[in-house]
Amino acid sequence: MPTQETPDGPAIELRGATKRFRSSSGGVHTAVRDLDLTVDSGEFVAVVGPTGCGKSTTLSLVSGLEPPSGGEVLVHGAPVGGIPEGVGYMFQTDAVLPWRSVLDNVATGPRYRGAGKREARAKAREWVERVGLGGFESYYPHQLSGGMRKRVALAQTLVNEPSILLMDEPFSALDVQTRGLMQDELLRLWSGTGTARGAAVVFVTHDLEEAVVLGDRVVVMTAGPATVKASFDVPLERPRDAEEIRLTPEFLDIYREVWESLREEVQITRERGADRAA
Template identity: 80%
Template sequence: MDSPLVELRGATKRFPTGTGGTHTAVRDLTLTLRHGEFVAVVGPTGCGKSTTLSLVSGLEPASAGEVLVNGAPVRGIPAGVGYMFQNDAVLPWRSVLDNVAAGPRYRGTPKGKAREQAREWVRRVGLGGFEGYYPHQLSGGMRKRVALAQTLVNEPSILLMDEPFSALDVQTRALMQDELLRLWSGTGAAVVFVTHDLEESVALADRVVVMTSSPATVKATFDVPLERPRKVEQVRLTREFLEIYREIWDSLREEVEKAREEQANRVA
């Protein structure tokens, strides 16, 4: 079996508070991710799911434990990592084509080659003909397609996604989920997809990781044995989907209720 692409070994992250204390965002995280695997991470709001991505990406160092990518400890941003945030990172003063070409240019690709790569990815995400448009001229779904092209043009081996479709309407969100699966298929990239939407996690992932209430650690991991390729709206109607959903929700619900109780106690 291939060695893990990403490993978190008892990883903990603490942040200083304004009162001189510390806040533990995640604790004793142990998780592995293999090449070509799609893993979704769910948990109560504010439990530390996004912090997990920050540890893998090198944007935040672990306070304790280890984070490894390709067997090497993460000491900065590892090579081959792509990050798609909840809020897209398109630059308003750049056209669609120039936004997508920016990544290759930063990596030293000559301008002509970078624009050629960008043009291909703009086409692949369904925006052919919109290369000269600017972000303010695009719908929310089109901006997400630009953000997806920005990420994939760099051919990442690890794709980190932090609730990337949460701001979209239901119909556009389903379209983008299908688009993500289509574009990811065959790339060999590993995906860590953070979401608050359990349906989304089951429809997309090979495995769903349930996090505990804050400070988060891994509570349980569930395999999703649904065949690929998948169409999101179709797979949601199947008996297999509903069975997996119910099983995971039974685990997640306990943590959501704990988080609500803790929040109520803090307010009181």
């Protein structure tokens, strides 16, 4: 299956992006402020930052689910004015439909985009196989483990052939062993052949280890309102084994470097929480 064609230039650009929300008390909450971020086609960028700093809001701006209050958000050079073509979004909570089988869950996207039932199911069957769920096509979500449901959610996203993949803590609810397996699965699909290859990925996580294991680059965001504090290239060769790479001196070196930057923002968030509780 050929890789989706994408225009030249960055896949994602945020230029001075700001997002403000009206709070329940009638005030204004600024979630993201003066955010500058560029992600190239084929680049895997992991985003870390303190809890509640605005990481998920950043994904919402790129996906078109939220308009910016200021600044610009561009996807493939075009201002985002709705949900852009070619953007796939994998949420922390999976979006599998409990009344549909694995196969029909994965076929939902192609059907929504106008594919006939036979074509949609053929594409879905291919991706069910790719994510390691061959033989489970007729199962329903309640019959699956948490890791298997995440594989369904991954297939649901990739079957639509995205050129940009937004992932909001997709593996955070999994146990440590299953999370490692899903990290390997994502890397295999992203760096292998087919439509997942070459997609620009923005992967939000609270887990710094996960960020370093997966990313070409780790972006550290400030305590809210979020803006980019620092960006670190990850000099680890690909392909990577999610478990083995954690044991290398190179991994520990980049982990320590990023943590020195992130730790300050985590401490600011903790102090703010203590002040509010006082």
